[in-house]
Amino acid sequence: MTALTLSAGATARTAASWVPRSAWLIAPWLLPLTLFALWQTGASQGWISPQVLPPPAFVWDTLRDLVTSGDLWLNLRASLLRVLVGFAGGSLLGLALGTAMGLWRPLQAYLLPTFNALVQIPVLAWLPFVLLLVGIGEPLKYILIAKAALVPVTLNTLQGFRLASPALREVAKVYGYTRRQEVIEVVLPLATPTIFTGLRLGFTKAWLSLVVVELVASSEGIGYLIVYGRQLFQLDLVMAAVIVVGAIGYLIDRLLDWSEARLIGARQATRGAGETQ
């Protein structure tokens, strides 16, 4: 990570020496602007039927309508509630499962092979199974989103608990740590970043599954807006909803990046404080 950021910084410096600074600054906007201009002219010149690609202004109006009429919030609320409930359930279960398997070897021996086998079946293949069992209501969405979050959280938690090397645990034993102290003060701090990676991945997966599940089976939600627009051949609505999905995906990514950086910063701070003592 550090290496990447460093090289990116170096890149900006070296490149600035042979490209005018202004060109360097506007470069990222060239492609979107060109595409947008093509889209706009294509629509206004009648190259493309609005049935196939509605003009940008039309999509923008629809997006504004969605926001002002409150339809967007209604559907977004339904979607976010699903993600949060599913993620909360799946990640809590995943943390519990991963911790139990990580700390208790026999359980791992009995459970992990089955878990690994079931993991091979993607959410989409579980969908018809769960659909037949619980119907098409909210529980279907909760279960599938929870499953999506459960897998990375469990696997990363389990792997995190393996990071404490036998040597380190030996040291803890020499210092007379009880099993409980060993877990809390040695194993858990080492496992935290990996567990966080799992939670992060779990949330991303939960969001992706939400979109899929809503596309296949729902009567409200942001994914449903897309399907609804498609059925009515209102491509402006489809595109507006896709933009919203992208924006939220971006926000989630930023938020997780930020909290991960905070977490690592906090950990380093405590470690630094520990060292000075």
Next chain:
Amino acid sequence: MSTVTSKDKAELASTVPLSDEDGRRWRGLVLPVVAVALWWVLARADLVNSALLVSPGKVLATASDQVVTGKLWRALGASLAREFTGFLIGSVAGLLLGALLGVSRGFNRLIGPSFNTFKQISLFAWIPLISVWFGLGDTAKVVFLSLAALVPVVVNTCDGIRSTPKPLLEVARVYGYSRLQTFVHVVLPAATPAIFTGIYLALIYSWLATIGAEYLLVAGVGIGNLLIEGSEHFQMDLVIFGMFVVGLVGWLMNAVARRAERRLAHLRGAAQ
């Protein structure tokens, strides 16, 4: 600012091996055997009166029927043909785009941010648009699968090329390598593991996307259509069989890719 970076390394850990392989591997079989036995007893005893609780025997009968009549092979063949076409197109395009993004700073500055924005949009959200633009047939599916395969290959190829160790580049400069020589002899070998990670992910993603495409662009035959058929006709046996096939294919792909990765690492080790 951020260029194309990879956050999906952790995603490759699709399963975690057991921590101790001590010859008591039978313990892993206890749970499935108990579960199947319980399932069998429940289905037999009519304790749960439901058309959905089909017996293991029924599932086996459906499975053999699907295999013997050739329905399975038709569906599987159609799905895999789509998968590999999309995977191939997506990976080749991804390798080219990723290499350009990794090698050329100007190109990265030009395209990188747009690509990063594009990849934020959940892949499946594209399906309704694709269905308008390309219909419901194989073209639309292959376009979607290529997209699914493209993203991880681009990200990891670019990442791999950009993280070539600086000292190696210094050495190449000292030896007076041309840009092309540096790329072929220094950058590419250093980036190979990352590139492989991208291709590996692309293979897995395009399989998931195949099932998704068959779900959302319902036309033609495929494993996804098998699942839909089972679900629409309340045929739990067909659904369970379909899940099993999807899981098995995914597992096989994982196994093959992991073997290839190990072989590659071995070859690289031998060459050094």
